[in-house]
Amino acid sequence: MNFDGTAFGVFLGLFLLVTVIGFAAVRWRRAESLAHLDEWGLGGRSFGGFVTWFLLGGDLYTAYTFIAVPALLYGAGAIGFFAVPYTIIVYPLIFILMPRLWSVSHRHGYVTPADFVRGRFDSRTLALAVAVTGIVATMPYIALQLVGIEAVLTAMGVHGSGWAKDLPLAIAFAILAAYTYTSGLRAPALIAFVKDTLIYVVILVAVIYIPTRLGGFGHIFDVAQQKLSSPKAAAAGASFIPAGKGYGAYWTLALGSALALFMYPHSITGVLATRDRNVIRRNAAALPAYSLLLGLIALLGFMALAANVVVPKTGLKANLAVPLLFRQMFPSWFAGVGFAAIAIGALVPAAIMSIAAANLFTRNVWGMFQDANASPAREAAVAKIVSLLVKVGALLIILFLKVDYALNFQLIGGILILQTFPAIAFGLYTRWFHRWALLAGWAVGIGTGIAMAYVTPNATGTQAHFGSSVYHWTYLGLDFKAYAALIAFALNVVVATTFTVLLRAARAPAGNDATTADDYEATAVPALNPAPVG
Numbered sequence: 001m002n003f004d005g006t007a008f009g010v011f012l013g014l015f016l017l018v019t020v021i022g023f024a025a026v027r028w029r030r031a032e033s034l035a036h037l038d039e040w041g042l043g044g045r046s047f048g049g050f051v052t053w054f055l056l057g058g059d060l061y062t063a064y065t066f067i068a069v070p071a072l073l074y075g076a077g078a079i080g081f082f083a084v085p086y087t088i089i090v091y092p093l094i095f096i097l098m099p100r101l102w103s104v105s106h107r108h109g110y111v112t113p114a115d116f117v118r119g120r121f122d123s124r125t126l127a128l129a130v131a132v133t134g135i136v137a138t139m140p141y142i143a144l145q146l147v148g149i150e151a152v153l154t155a156m157g158v159h160g161s162g163w164a165k166d167l168p169l170a171i172a173f174a175i176l177a178a179y180t181y182t183s184g185l186r187a188p189a190l191i192a193f194v195k196d197t198l199i200y201v202v203i204l205v206a207v208i209y210i211p212t213r214l215g216g217f218g219h220i221f222d223v224a225q226q227k228l229s230s231p232k233a234a235a236a237g238a239s240f241i242p243a244g245k246g247y248g249a250y251w252t253l254a255l256g257s258a259l260a261l262f263m264y265p266h267s268i269t270g271v272l273a274t275r276d277r278n279v280i281r282r283n284a285a286a287l288p289a290y291s292l293l294l295g296l297i298a299l300l301g302f303m304a305l306a307a308n309v310v311v312p313k314t315g316l317k318a319n320l321a322v323p324l325l326f327r328q329m330f331p332s333w334f335a336g337v338g339f340a341a342i343a344i345g346a347l348v349p350a351a352i353m354s355i356a357a358a359n360l361f362t363r364n365v366w367g368m369f370q371d372a373n374a375s376p377a378r379e380a381a382v383a384k385i386v387s388l389l390v391k392v393g394a395l396l397i398i399l400f401l402k403v404d405y406a407l408n409f410q411l412i413g414g415i416l417i418l419q420t421f422p423a424i425a426f427g428l429y430t431r432w433f434h435r436w437a438l439l440a441g442w443a444v445g446i447g448t449g450i451a452m453a454y455v456t457p458n459a460t461g462t463q464a465h466f467g468s469s470v471y472h473w474t475y476l477g478l479d480f481k482a483y484a485a486l487i488a489f490a491l492n493v494v495v496a497t498t499f500t501v502l503l504r505a506a507r508a509p510a511g512n513d514a515t516t517a518d519d520y521e522a523t524a525v526p527a528l529n530p531a532p533v534g
Contacts, residue, residue, distance in 0.1 A: 001159070003158065004156050004336075010340065014344065018195075022187040025189070028186050028190055031044055036379075037362065038111070040185070041380075042269065045275060049279045052270070052283050054189070055188070057196050061199070061349075062145055066322065067147065069298050071321050073299075073302055077242070078228075079250055082253040083298065088291055089258035090262065091287055094280065095284040099278075100520040100521075103519060103520050106522065107519045112356075114130040114364035117427060119515055120427045120514070122514070126438055129420075134420065135365075135390070137416040138354075140412055141353055141413045143394040151320050151342070152339040154323070155327050156327070172343070173395050176350060177388050181384050185352065185355055188348045191347065195348050198341035201341075204296075206329075209329070215306075219306060228305070255486060259418055259421055260414040260421070260485060264417055265356035266353040266355075266356040276523065303325060304321040355387055358384070412469050415488060418485045419449065422493060422496050431510075437495070437496045441495040441499070444488075449488030452487065456470070
């Protein structure tokens with residue numbers, strides 16, 4: 001693929017702009033010191049409605065949105081549209097659950113969801129399970145963001161051989177790591193303004209300009225239907241409209257993804273960074289505007305089919321569909337703007353994810369078991385180092401684990417993170433579930449979820465393990481396809497409920513609840529007496 005100097009120049013200029021903003025963010029809403037997780041990891045818990053709208057948008061609408069979803073439509077068909085109803089389902093859940101988590105966390109000084117679980121159920125082991133799950137589930141999600149950056153670099157013709165092939169991605173990673181280390185959550189919050197502006201401009205231009213070049217949306221859908229209905233497409237597991245067992249895959253992907261999204265530590269970090277619980281409610285009402293944008297972005301996959309975009313036989317495969325569409329349809333200078341929008345759209349969530357994972361490790365692994373009396377400055381120092389290590393781990397994932405669709409990185413992470421839903425979401429409303437039962441349910445959910453993903457090949461049979469997150473069940477006369485996360489979650493809830501009944505009947509010690517009913521409706525600012533981590 002030839003190097004496009006004009007596109008790369010525009011891309012580089014915008015990338016350098018956000019890099020400067022990232023380092024300058026350390027002075028934005030400047031605190032006396034960033035040597036505290038409340039400041040470095042939660043931005044001082046001070047963000048209002050306007051900043052939060054951009055931060056949560058930048059947090060939730062990631063390279064998953066701009067690369068993975070259109071790639072799935074390009075390669076597999078309309079099943080990729082599951083992402084649109086799932087984002088619609090998720091906002092009522094935010095409206096119901098997250099204000100309660102904000103209140104109890106601010107009243108007790110909780111920094112992570114695992115902090116809440118420990119306080120609610122008096123179990124370091126359950127809190128550790130939630131923390132480790134959050135960290136591990138976040139790693140492939142960060143890897144997905146780096147896939148987005150890798151895709152645009154490839155589309156611009158920035159490539160090489162051997163170690164030089166991955167050098168540009170490593171440089172981008174190093175820059176991201178540096179300004180995250182220095183500025184904390186303030187960096188992605190400030191960059192989110194640039195990111196969202198670029199994304200809206202590029203997508204609105206794309207959905208108006210590209211169809212005029214391709215003969216209109218009618219022609220686009222006709223071509224997509226023709227190509228996705230061919231025997232070759234069927235052999236690769238694609239279809240224009242899901243049929244038969246595809247219906248089960250579609251609705252379970254939508255529901256399971258919706259339940260999982262706000263269990264991710266980076267989503268909760270964005271919530272806890274707000275200054276008031278009403279900010280969360282207002283944003284839950286306003287964020288569906290992004291769902292409209294997501295629907296338009298998804299259509300880029302069909303546009304790539306209509307434009308006869310051919311992806312080269314690289315490890316990125318269908319993930320190159322949108323970047324190559326931009327290069328083929330736009331003038332070089334605007335293609336550079338589009339590439340920058342995708343890359344910056346990956347940097348913002350990657351930064352938040354690494355911060356959230358670092359907060360979990362610092363508070364609920366290292367803090368609980370290694371240094372229970374650590375000072376706030378010591379906690380912040382550890383979190384900064386861990387945020388770097390998390391990014392290194394994500395980089396290694398994409399260098400050594402290739403998948404047909406980058407979406408699988410997020411969906412496999414969803415299998416893991418959904419198993420924390422009972423402890424976190426149910427815990428916000430009831431303490432009926434026994435702590436040991438929740439741990440047993442978590443273990444069963446994690447084990448079955450991983451097992452289902454491990455034995456599932458991809459549609460073409462070229463990848464025997466972790467090829468898809470949609471599990472095909474054929475046993476005892478049952479034959480269906482469903483998102484493995486939702487099957488594992490159902491087993492999780494059944495086990496947690498059954499064991500709770502048995503343990504309560506046996507009068508097993510349930511521990512002490514550190515929270516009160518009033519804590520879940522509190523409107524106070526951050527606690528004066530933060531909860532201990534030891």
